[in-house]
Amino acid sequence: MKKSILSLTSAVLFVFSTNAQKVEFEEYNLDNGMHVILHQDNSAPVVTTSVMYHVGAKDEQPDRTGMAHFFEHLLFEGTQNIGKGEWFKIVSSNGGRNNANTTDDRTYYYEIFPSNKLELGLWMESERLLHPIIKQGGVDTQNEVVKEEKRLRVDNQPYSRFLEYVKVNMFKKHPYKGTTIGKMKHLDDATLKEFLAFNKKFYVPNNATLVVAGDIDVNATKKMIQDYFGPIPRGENIIRTNIKEDPITEQMNAKGYDPNIQIPAVMAAYRTPSMKTRDSRILDMISSYLSSGKSSVMYKKLVDTKKMALQAGAINLSQEDYGTYILYALPQGETKLKDLVKEIDEEIVTLQSDLISEKNYQKLQNKFENNFVNSNSSVEGVANSLARYNVLYGDTNLINTEIDIYRSITKEEIREVAKKYLNPNQRLILEYLPEKK
Template sequence: MKKSILTLASAVLVAFSANAQKVEFEEYNLDNGMHVILHKDTSAPVVVTSVMYHVGAKDEQPDRTGMAHFFEHLLFEGTKNIKKGEWFKLVSSNGGRNNANTTDDRTYYYEIFPSNKLELGLWMESERLLHPIIGQEGVDTQNEVVKEEKRLRVDNQPYSRFLEYVKQNIFKKHPYKGTTIGKMEHLDAATLEEFLAFNKKFYVPNNATLVVAGDIDVPTAKKMIQDYFGHIPRGEEITKNFPKEDPITETITAKGYDPNIQIPAVMAAYRTPSMKTRDSRVLDMISSYLSTGKSSVLYKKLVDEKKMALQAGAINASQEDYGTYILFGLPQGDTKLMDIVNEIDEEIAKIQTELISEKAYQKLQNQFENNYVNSNSSVEGIANSLARYNVLYGDTNLINTEIEIYRSITREEIKEVAKKYLNPNQRLILEYLPEKK
């Protein structure tokens, strides 16, 4: 009976997601190179205006790290027509909310307004692009804001630096070896001229994707977009030529220290291919198999059954140029860090030599179907996905077709990809230890 219920639940989920509404959109380019994506959804009287710029931490100079994230803050300072301190007031007083975020690969700004405020959202984003006020006062103000953010999220947050240590040991040439928030001494040393130059180079229409999603009249939206963005001058073409990494051929060992922890951790990290590849998506599935939920392989073995770890899991941190696949564990009691690694290696070896069970495979498919449905369940999520697939993958329609890639991944592929990337001679072993004061 239990098996029948599980089978029925799986069938219902697959049927639901197979019939999930396709995300309809229209995309085109303005004469100045700005890419525009429109998605009409009249289910609620809201509209999202968002712009994703193809600039992130990897685009910074080695001695000026943190610049991309800094701009995420700086471009809320004000514009020619929006006074300092008025941006957030303008949004909230018109029933909206807004935010921004930065990664190594891109920077994303968005507003969510009642649908009758579409023009306001477009005007504000055009102001950010065309008329930002970048002055020493704003730079000094945001410098303190970023420092406080670093103190809260990094310096005083337990286990917050493990990815920093992993990346600086996994990457030797590519700028992924740095952190998105950067080094404060680099921002302190940056001149106003350098901030202006960064803005001039990267904050241009031909490096931007504008998404308007929600309860819109498409012809009206197109006219507004042309009126507010069409006249903004095209910038210089941006060439990206990042250094390629040499393969890892023998185990790297390193240690990282954190003054905010008492319990150590261990990470086994592997450099993997771009998130645009099929192999990266297979690694997504392996990660879910190993560590999604308390019934997952690593949690069940190390935490529940053997009581060796307080926590264990896998993360596929996939990015535009490379990925970083991380297996980790926090020991319980007197368990040694390498004992956790050895137990994890046993499970990796099983994936490399045996096909995962049909039941586990179906569970994975259900998880990814559910993720697909959830990611497209709100206009805010759809706007983000449309921008991301265009900017980072070069294929906006992946919002509809990427799930088909996951559906087509076989148990045999899971085995082969694990054999290809998750080997001891291809990894970093990082001991993440309490720092003695």
């Protein structure tokens, strides 16, 4: 019976591998330093135009947090040729949709149009880069928008501040200690001159990667890109400071408070290496093993079997400079937070001592194969992946080869990486508690 199960697993892996088509792309630089990536997929009359800027919350001044996220909003205000409030109307009236998002490491804008509107998408993104209107009125408008977003997503959402508390305790020097949305006072205090300076520094072609993916004619697309983006002046080179954190050598303990919760939580957080490392990918696998789905190790133990927790899981927050690995649980009934930590630690010690079973190892491989196929199943997903791998990893072809790294990870490596990073003297224990109003 066991042999039959393994044979079936191998067959599933083979199907995933054969269905995972190689993503063909072409990349080159414009004279102004903008990096361009083209992916042709004529299977549907759809095209994605996107631009990823290598600027995020970590690039802000300590007393001006929230700038990168603020610009994500501000640069929809309009341009010299797109009126205030017209951006979204133009997109929707032409059968498209668009959005943007910001992390600690980058800011990403994209439009998805019928393929006969490709030129419109390119023009709009070139307008955002070349002719943005940054005036006090727009700053004031978006300031209120960001404040409302913070109220909805952070101030009034249960458990929404746990990452904020983890990061501020985990990082002492690196700007990852802040939040992407930043402090509202910093945005209130920022002058128009500072907003203009931020735009001039980071929103330049040599800090941007343009991706066009979908139903395109490559030669015609190249000409349009040259026409719309080629004349944009190159910006000054951006000098980045590589800020190093001191190693964590003894357990840190902290508390965080949330007025929106009644049930506390506990987090064990560990500082881990850059997402570009092999170890970070192994931690992805460990996270999946411990907490992906109701059949995962931690959920079955703490929630189903012992009924000590309402929820339990693991998060591998992979970022460009460092990662943060978080194990968490919410107690059920009279369970103490320290008892949840004890149970979590027992599971980690088992992982550090014994190899995971062949069955669980094959389940992990299947999951990552499935994730790989799904991430490249649409031109929208492909565009995002191409931009991300280029900007944050410096290797666009990881869209095709990163899965090989996961395939090559062994059970022995999983054990050794757990030993290397997930130790009590290398962590933060955060008690996340209800705040009495």
